[in-house]
Amino acid sequence: MFRMLKIAAAAATLMALATGAQAQGTGLTREQALAALQASLDFAKRDQSDISLVVVNREGQPVLYARGNYAAPHNLGLAQRKAYTANRFKMPSLEFETKSLADPALKEQREADAVIPLGGGVPIMVGNEVIGAVGVSGTKGGQPGDEACARAGAEAAAKMVTRLQARN
Numbered sequence: 001m002f003r004m005l006k007i008a009a010a011a012a013t014l015m016a017l018a019t020g021a022q023a024q025g026t027g028l029t030r031e032q033a034l035a036a037l038q039a040s041l042d043f044a045k046r047d048q049s050d051i052s053l054v055v056v057n058r059e060g061q062p063v064l065y066a067r068g069n070y071a072a073p074h075n076l077g078l079a080q081r082k083a084y085t086a087n088r089f090k091m092p093s094l095e096f097e098t099k100s101l102a103d104p105a106l107k108e109q110r111e112a113d114a115v116i117p118l119g120g121g122v123p124i125m126v127g128n129e130v131i132g133a134v135g136v137s138g139t140k141g142g143q144p145g146d147e148a149c150a151r152a153g154a155e156a157a158a159k160m161v162t163r164l165q166a167r168n
Contacts, residue, residue: 027131028057028124032157033064036124036134039156043149049139051149054080055124055157057132060087060114068138075137082121082150083135084114090130094119094147120146122154126161 033055044051050068052075057063062083067076085093089109097117100106110117120143121135134153139145 027126027129028055028063028157028161030063032124032160033132035160036153036157037064037066040134040136040149040153043152044136044139047140047145049141049145049149051136051138051146052076052079053137053150053153054083054135055132055153056080056083056087056135058087058130060084060133063132071138078116078118078137079120079135081114081116081135082118082137082146083133084121085116086121086123086135086150087130087133088115090123092119092123092147092151093117093121093135094143096121118146119143120150122147122150124154124157124161126158126165131161132157 036055037053040051040053050070052068052071053066054062054076055064062080065076082093085096089096093116097119100110100117109115120137121133123130124132124134134150136146136150139149141148
């Protein structure tokens, strides 16, 4: 299982490098997205989950895709929508799921393109600023497990940004 995760991480690295994933002004580099991937893979390794993951920048555009070796076909799409939702609403997608049921203004947003009210998306926060988000699908813990896995990734990316800011 660990070998498969390493292969997935290597494939995602190559994909990110090959596509030139960093756009100017997004606030999120491919290295930070790779840190999120590695932290999420490390988290998923604990219960031998084969996750799919997407990292988006502050505009909601994908920076990195990683599909689990044996992941269900729909997991990558779910991961992207979870990341987009967390980024767009500046809150974890599981929190959006709950809040959007009670708030009429948010309830209408549940039907917007690319939005999904399911747990597994977490914004990457640096201070009070959202610089992107991580979406995960496919943990053995369901939506709460996906959310915890995405949180590990988002925190790793945020820590990398904070360390770089401290050096400058």
